[in-house]
Amino acid sequence: MCLSMQCIDLFAGSVAVFGAVTGQFFGGFVCKKLNLKVIGMIRLVIISTIITLATGPAWLARCSDIQMAGVTISYPRYYNVFMTFL
Numbered sequence: 001m002c003l004s005m006q007c008i009d010l011f012a013g014s015v016a017v018f019g020a021v022t023g024q025f026f027g028g029f030v031c032k033k034l035n036l037k038v039i040g041m042i043r044l045v046i047i048s049t050i051i052t053l054a055t056g057p058a059w060l061a062r063c064s065d066i067q068m069a070g071v072t073i074s075y076p077r078y079y080n081v082f083m084t085f086l
Helices: 005-033 038-060 077-084
Strands: none
Touching: 005 038
16 A cells, blocks of 8 residues: 555545546536526525535544554553563
């Protein structure tokens, strides 16, 4: 798995383009199925913007950090002594 900046940028760009293309097709599909005119499309945009603004702060919510041995805290001393004999 590549973790260079170039690979990360390529992945982020791919996700953004895929999301934009999917949104365009989904929006066109909804407008066609509901037979929306310009006013209906504007209402659809306003409603989806309100939903996005209402649910957007949920992305900012964070869970408390858990302590994980070997990642955020060190192993207990007796475990390190045991591992030296292996």
